[in-house]
Amino acid sequence: MLSIDKLKIRLDDWSSEYQLQVADAEILAIQGKSGVGKSTLLHAIAGFVSCQSGSIAWQGKSIENQPAEQRPVSLLFQDHNLFEHLSITQNLKLGFGKPPPWQKITAAAKQLEIEQLLDSKPGNCSGGQRQRVALIRTLLRPEPIVLLDEPFAELDPQTRGLATDWVRQTAKEGHKTLLLVTHQDEDVERVADRCLVLNQATDN
């Protein structure tokens, strides 16, 4: 279980407090107005934003003091998920720490209709194609917690359907605990088990 207890984050003149629990293999959608602190929460879990107080625990073990590299987390950023100077294949092989599951990767690439792009550089791909590449890597990495920050924002309705189905299926098969930030109710319905709406952040 991922447990976030009285987690207080302060960034310049903005602060927010979080309290939530996510069960193993649960898919939780997070919604709320822009600026409410959805992405900040994901970044705090991943170790990129420091917390003022409170705790983040995974399977009962506190992780808030661990460096980002040691946390059991795979995060999809809103943007800048790919190394521009490496090919799509090279990008897809990163972050596994052991030989990557290439068969699974190519199967996913085929399912998400990007298999023809494997030899290309990210600069030659559209926003939606880049997002699908990043999704594949994020979901297939061996980390038990997956955090997706607006993963379907640049996809057209048809590809969105493909991607949402694939994300849910892969997360469930891989027994991943998944937190998904989205503005679309349709994404919540298709992917999530539960939805959490964050309230307004505290301005100081």
Next chain:
Amino acid sequence: MLAVGRLAVGRLGAGQLGLLFIALVTLLSFQGLIGFSANGNGGSGPDWSLLSDTYFRQVLWFSIQQAGLSALLSMILAWPVARAIYYLPELIGRQTFLSLCILCFVMPTLVLITGLVSLLGRSGILTPWLGESWNLYGLNGILLAHIYLNMPFAVRVLVQQMNTIPDSSWKLATQLKFTPWQRLKHIEWPSVKASYLMLFGFIFVLCFNSFAVVLALGGGPKATTLEVAIYQALKYDFNIPEALMLAWTQFLIAGSLFLALTLLGSISWLSADTATRHWVPTLSSTKKACYQTIYYLAWLVLLLPIVALFAGIDLQEISRFSWSSLLEPTAVSIALGLIAAVSATITAYLILQPIRNAYRQRQHRQRIALEWIATHTLVAPAMVLSVGLFIFLLPKIDLDDWGIVFVALLNMVVLVPFAFQQLKPRLFQFDQQYMQLSSSLKLQGFSLLRVEWPFIRPVFVASLALVLILAIGDVAIFSIFGSQDWTTLPWLIYSYAGTYRIAEASIASLLLLALCSLILWAFERFRSHVEH
């Protein structure tokens, strides 16, 4: 503690060792001079009574005046040329011109001086049209040479900065019907503002520390800089307390300025790979014609001193010239240059590791201090470094046999700041763009290096080429540690010019220039191969 990425301990340690080594060379050099003067050779330290001396004040004022004017004029002249290149991407030979700009910046000073003398010297090609009062020697010549060396560099930096303006800004400006003044104020100026101040300071420091140009084209207290005054105090008067006082003055002024620039300066992150420029506003035909004229004039000005070198060669002289005399100096120059350049670039990369680490951990003061140590040889008088180390080593090592090793080593030390300045923005860009992603993907040590290397490779090779050309052109360090057994090509030119063998000097200068052009051409080819 949160960490936004960690570097392999080995690279970090090697970087710290590199910083220590660079600082140690400067310390030993100053120790050499201080120790020598303390041993009954004219005093026990710098002669501060010189502060009230008219000669000192004149030298100091001239150093500041010529550096300030050189930097200001280089910047003023560079801007219209940079704008022409930016706004007219279809200009003929645009890319070649940008390559020529690098060549001019790194051109061995002796080659430029030979060209300028052929063009504007007492019996120069253009001299009859300049009036009887014209004199290349003095402030005129120094300014001309400094502008020639630095203006093209400023052009390149400004063009690069303007290229970071996103298409969307221009499209928005067009949509909002901005006037030319509004475009300048809201779009163009903000893109170059930060680099303008940095550039001015950088060119000022380079000209303030200028040696060969002032030695060749200056003279007398009215046209002498601190660096040349140090050389004269050491070589002609052997007055170490005076040399030390001048050295400290130069070190303090240039060092403080450089430190202030490091504190003020900011790095632009706009040049991410994805921000490719495709769209620029269309110009009116009058403006187009105006920019074209500026551009072709700039071509002419930069080519003239090079073309003038050919005028110094007599065809009969060529037939009598012993070409084999050039072989060995050329080979020595290339070998020395390669050793110094490769080690300087690798050292610069390594010493950037602790600086990146400090930046990531937001240790601002530590980062500034480390950067200053890494680049301080840019402001330390090269003559003091060479002579001080020479005096320090003389009783300990047989410098007749080992001097050439120290030519390579000192060249490496003084070139580190140049490689550092080239590599730093790219590595910081990598950290800015990808360090969170690298951390998220748990890339460390070798796996991180494998991702980082293809990203920095073009800049690494560019930096290597730049410092290689600078190393090949060295005269100052060779003049202290070099020997006749290992004569380099620039030293050969200096020897020819010193004995008024202008034809031979021109031939050797052209060969040196061809060598530098070849390196530059290879580098440009490599870069375009990598970029496409």
